[in-house]
Amino acid sequence: MAPSSSPAFVPLQPLALVLASTSAYRRELLARLRLPFDVVSPDVDESPWPGESPAALSERLALAKARAVSAQRPHAVVIGSDQVAELDGVPMGKPGDHANAVAQLRAMRGRAVVFHTAVAVLRHDTAFEAVRRVPVTVRFRALSDVEIETYLRLEQPYDCAGSAKCETLGITLLDAIESDDPTALIGLPLIVTSALLRQAGLDTLAVHAGHGGAA
Template sequence: MAIAPALILGSTSRYRAELLQRLRLPFEAVAPWVDETPLPGEAPAALALRLALAKAHEVAARHPQAVVIGSDQVADLDGRPIGKPGTHARAVEQLQAMRGRAVVFQTAVAVVRPTTGFAQVLLAPVTVRFRALGDAEIEFYLRTEQPYDCAGSAKCETLGIALLEAIDSDDPTALIGLPLIRTSALLREAGLDPLQPR
């Protein structure tokens, strides 16, 4: 039986690593060296797709024998990208702008395998409806969770779920940061099937 190629997650996100562990494929996480600055006029979905593929290609260039996963998420409010807040003040601004609104979290995943020339990227949009949040609720949530490394300040896998009225998605892990249905499909295409004996 052929030896499966090494699998690398091109990300330092512990959320993505925790999700990828569900597929029970051994992998290592490697930080991608990619400038995440949006291009002038770049739409959120296009930004997420470009960055996911760029991250996978960048890590694959350093690990050419591996299969590499790259992923990126950009919150989309009326066509405007909302990224990671980084600070408390920016997180407050983000949540105030999104309260009572529908926001699309554009999550992209790419898989690259240099030895076969395989390189594909897919988008998994998730529409989220935020509650009409009060300022005190926003402040309590941010002080409790400190989600400053999450796109749109929304950490739905913990207390952030209480910010929301509804989530609409066909790939339920996409909102957390790695759409596992699409990831599994791309890995199968790349020759690394999570359901095949190893």
């Protein structure tokens, strides 16, 4: 009688992961976790509500983006995120063009600005839904008009809330960054995101080890 052979090892298939954002910055950050994921653009009105605080706006939009895409992908784990900059209680969005970026940086020079970065994780099939916000305090130097103009011409950060990319040349505009998560300012707080993914049943390291986060 021939000895029975051991069953072939079949690695577990991770849960489908979807990023509800077309932001290149968030895509790059999520890719650091080395998990396969799809990108779906959420159809969400990002206008603030009357009297809504920047902190509340960031959380509401992160959740709205995740919910919009989760409705299309009910069997996936969906990540939504949003960032709103706050100066004197007023939200500051993406400048969109050079003139607005100049105005933003002039308003922020020598000041402390809080960037509220919220992340929501949804898993429709288990009714898991959670949202967390990571505030980052950014202290800008007393920038001259020449410094502002030089930076903007070199970097053109018109798609960034607050008109500065801290991960590149924008770091030269700052005196300090104060945060519990170094990736939050770029657009997706990976410490919090990883924690929420684990709660949703998608453990990054367990997936890489071949024994966790299976569908």
